[in-house]
Amino acid sequence: MKYNYVVPMGDISSVNNNKLVPIRAEEEYVFDQNQKRFIDLRSGLWNVNLGYRKELYEAIQQQMNEQLSTNLTYLDIHSFHHPLYQEYAKKLCTFVDVDGSYTQLIYTNSGSECTELALKLSRQINKKKVKTLAFSKGYHGTFWGGMSVSGLDQEVTQVYNPKLSNMEFIEFPENKSEEELLAYIERHHHEYSAMIIEPILGSAGVKIPSVTFMNKLGGLLKQHDITIVFDEVATGFYRTGKRFFFHYLDFKPDMINLSKGINNGVLPFGTVLLSNELTKKLENENLEHFSTQNGNLLGIISANETLNYYQKNEVEVSENIKKLNEAILGVGKGQGLACRGVGCMFAITINNPLALQLIIDALEQAGILCYQYFNSSEDNGITLMPSYYSDSRKIAQVVKLIAKVVKSYA
Structure with missing residues (x-):
């Protein structure tokens, strides 16, 4: 079948071929047109943290209906104010840091846009x-x-060169000593304006740094007045066990990029939180960043109701994440899988590119939706990002099935 839309990720002539067609969802499951059930261990590409929960969607729907009844669904945030802008911003800033280190944010439409804004500001x-x-x-x-x-x-992305200049990449402390990386930054600190940090490398296969290293890194960057941008698009909103990954650390980033779980994937939405120290540095600066959908009213409603849900159910969510972590890592390692993870982020090493896609396909046939990571032919595997309300006993059985499939191909 020839589609009238394309997805520009790979060969656009074939990228739509043989895709699953979900038509509804319930709890941690999605269902196709034949009513076959699939457990979503992708959480909608790491967006649907809370699962497909009726209670949450009904709360969002009620508030959206009230807004729709006013016939006001769009405002140019550049020209107008609305009570929703302030209500949600104040609530989110407090949720992110109870000490009040963040009292201003900028609305965006996505994690990608957050990066653009953070780079400009730094x-x-x-x-x-x-x-x-x-x-x-x-x-x-x-x-x-x-x-x-x-x-x-x-x-x-080499085909798009020249890209933005003056980007420098350093290795993650996985195959290189932490002290060597810190010493390198110390020697060259005068060259750097900012460091953008994905605190756990999700797309690279859930690479997890030590808290000790991260604290030393943050301290070094702070010492030399290098702006710290934390990309918590994937790790935010309990994905690592705490509200945000930086809560494990003894320093606070200058900027925090948030999206994905911010509204359970309901609408395109994101924010960049600015520390009070950074806000002072931006005083009297002429800033230039705007998109016509920044602060979309329905987007804010979806985020506000999702935040309400997180706050109301924080204890239950945290306990469920702990149970899931114990189940997946315990059963996975017990089944001989090379499994790692933190909070509700997990990866299983395959390191067999020929088997990897066969494993993904076989799991989908078995009703299990996973995601893959591929850094090289020697560094690849699958990631599991279950919703926080997944039943840990069911997940334990699913992990056993995953182990069986992996062993049969790899």
Whole structure:
């Protein structure tokens, strides 16, 4: 079948072929047109943190219906104010940091747009320093800035050269000593305006740094006035066990990029939170960033109701994540899988490119939706990002089935 839409990720002549067609969802499952049930261990590409929960969607629907009844669904946030803008911004800033280190944010439409904005602001603050640091396997989106600073995709996006200049990539402390990386940054600190950090490398296969390293890195960057941008698009909103990954650490980033789980994937939506110190640096600066859908009213409603749900059910969510973590890592390792994870982020190493797609396809046939990572022929596998309300006992059985499929192909 020839489609009238294309997805520009790979060969556009074949990218739509043989895709699953979900038509409805319930709890942690999606259903196709034949009513076959699939457990969604992708969480809608890491967006649907809370699963497809009727209670949440009904709350969002009620508030959206009230807004729709006013016939006001769009406002130009550049020209107008609306109570929803302030209500949600204040609530989110407090949720992110109860100490009040963040009291302003900027609305965006996506994680990719967050990266664009963060890069602009960091350059504006540090005009004399020119380079932006990032991890060589980090991923920060597909817009021009994100593409330029995503070390993971540098070869894939080479066709778009020249990309933004003055990006420098350093290795993640996986195959290189932490002290060596820190010493390198110390020697070259005068060159850097900012470092954008994906605290856990999700797209690269859930690569997890030590808290000790991250604290040393943050301290070093703070010492040399290098702007710290935390890309918590994937790790935010409990995905790593805490509300945000930086809550594990003893420093606070200058900017925090948020999207995905911010509204359970209901609508395109994101924010960049600015620290109070950074806000002071931006005083009297002429900023230039705007998209006509920034602060979309229905988007804010979806985020506001999702935040309400997180707050109301925080204890239950945290307990469920702990149970899922114990089940997946315990059963996975017990079944002989090379499994790693933190919170509700997991990866299973395959390192067999010929078997990888066969495994993904076989799992889909068995009603299990996973995602794959592929850094090289020697570094690849599958990622599991279940919704927080997945039943840990059921997940344990699913992991056993995954192990059986992996062993049969790899």
